[in-house]
Amino acid sequence: MIVLFTDFGLEGPYTGQMKAVLRRSAPAAEIIDLFADAPRGDPKASAYLLAAYAAWFPAGTVFLAVVDPGVGGPRAPIMIEADGRRYVGPDNGLFELVLRRAKGARVLEIAARPAALSASFHGRDLFAPAAASLALGQEPASRAIAPERHRDWPDDLAEIVYIDHYGNALTGLRAGAFAAESILVLASGARVGRAKTFSAVPPGAAFWYENSNGLVEIAVNQGRADVALALRIGSSVAIGA
Amino acid sequence: MIVLFTDFGLEGPYTGQMKAVLRRSAPAAEIIDLFADAPRGDPKASAYLLAAYAAWFPAGTVFLAVVDPGVGGPRAPIMIEADGRRYVGPDNGLFELVLRRAKGARVLEIAARPAALSASFHGRDLFAPAAASLALGQEPASRAIAPERHRDWPDDLAEIVYIDHYGNALTGLRAGAFAAESILVLASGARVGRAKTFSAVPPGAAFWYENSNGLVEIAVNQGRADVALALRIGSSVAIGA
């Protein structure tokens, strides 16, 4: 299974062309669109999202992960094996949390370069062929690399990293670390208590909960938390008492 | 064939994770994205849309239908066989019109509960495994249930139930019931006549027509009816003389 995690959008030509490459090279692989709207051009916020959602997939999954504002510049193309999962993408911090949380990891620079390599679309020309090879059980030509690390990034990010289709705001905080009575304090000063699920609070009420992938998520029952609480990617949050 | 009808969006993680479950459990099934933008959190409007579009698919199709604002609350998970089609989803009125229009129907509560059941994502954890079983010709463990019925809902809904990518406004009215010269009267007082198709009226003109699934649909040739006529989901319409 090849799982796509990008900021490409599903419409427009990018995801489609990348899938065309995968289909031609690895026709038997299943392709799953996980995120096509990862935080745009933001490897840091994306790194927390990727680590939280990748953990749900079984060993053997190949992640083709491309949030790559430096495409065409000097950043290396890499592939990673971490806890039995494989990752392909740019060496720009996108895999920082995957690496940090892994029991064991191996990082290699992709050495192969296609005959036709565009300056702006390595997802199609470089990363997709590498992901297809991995899905076929082959390893692309590679060399050792010490990946870029961001040890100053926190283990959990107290910021909004994603706004979903319903207006719910996902943070980079893992909920397991927090006591049931924890209050989430927003940058506006608003204080949001915890609930188990939507129907546990009245319509229009804001709450936070542990979402289905373990992250702290802010929601409004039958409403949009992003609008009601003025949240967007990068908004700070804090855990209060 | 498994047909998805949800308010999850295609981007973001929800549809992708649900498909990952289907792919693992029923790899040979075809998966079709029908609606990922059904009326958000609105089982009533969604029920008219689902009944109109499901009728186009052949017997044997499995519909995985999730518009589920009460997820995590007491509403039951159900599966339905109606006129040879199968449906899986929440017992919250979403299947009211499917049941009402069926020549024969059987409703069961899904009894199986997965080991890991999140509070907020039954589409992935509960409904998708059940739909995969049905697609494989197996029946998940179940028990008899008298589903929630909404007999006060009309047979045809004189409201906008969906705004499409072009700004066309679909109602919950089946066009077959109306005479060719019927006038549609909007809440604003605007009166809209019938045409066969877009090119039958001048650019910029509003009209209604029987859409390709039998519903009364309001459109503007080379324009957006939602903007031109201030229509949104829930806007009332009436049939005049």
Next chain:
Amino acid sequence: MIVLFTDFGLEGPYTGQMKAVLRRSAPAAEIIDLFADAPRGDPKASAYLLAAYAAWFPAGTVFLAVVDPGVGGPRAPIMIEADGRRYVGPDNGLFELVLRRAKGARVLEIAARPAALSASFHGRDLFAPAAASLALGQEPASRAIAPERHRDWPDDLAEIVYIDHYGNALTGLRAGAFAAESILVLASGARVGRAKTFSAVPPGAAFWYENSNGLVEIAVNQGRADVALALRIGSSVAIGA
């Protein structure tokens, strides 16, 4: 491989129903979503986009291309063989640039009409069955036709034809025709120089580059060109010295 190029959107029922037809008729064919957001109701702008992106795909590919504001009117349904690729869609100019740039082309009118042909959704009822037949190596019943030609349209269109997910603005100009030092002059009078890729200019700077399919594309590093430069589909550009 069947490649979809439409203005239908991926959400909503249109792409899904069209795929359901393809899946039933040609289950072994791969289906690729290339554009579901081609310029809405605009066969001219779409024609430049289609010609640029179709050229990337190998011979044998079937393009199901539907940008069809005249659906239900007199325009003919056609199929084209051009340089080994096949195209199915409306005869409204959408294939003008494909035809003009082809070394050799053959155009036929699709003669078959399905028993159930809706007035507004020929993508599902007429074009998809024809595309499925072509993917199976069969040729639908057809007759000779002299397609609509638009010889007054330029070989390269000095207008924005698409705004992508990042806010980048694609023109209908092929970059190969322009010297490296060419300046792009916008309708606003703004002058935009060329760069190889995003990371070659400072954050916030506008530039143009040859995109991964050979078109002149206007971008802002770490920003949105459409917003920063007030560009939309149809905005004029010119090449300066």
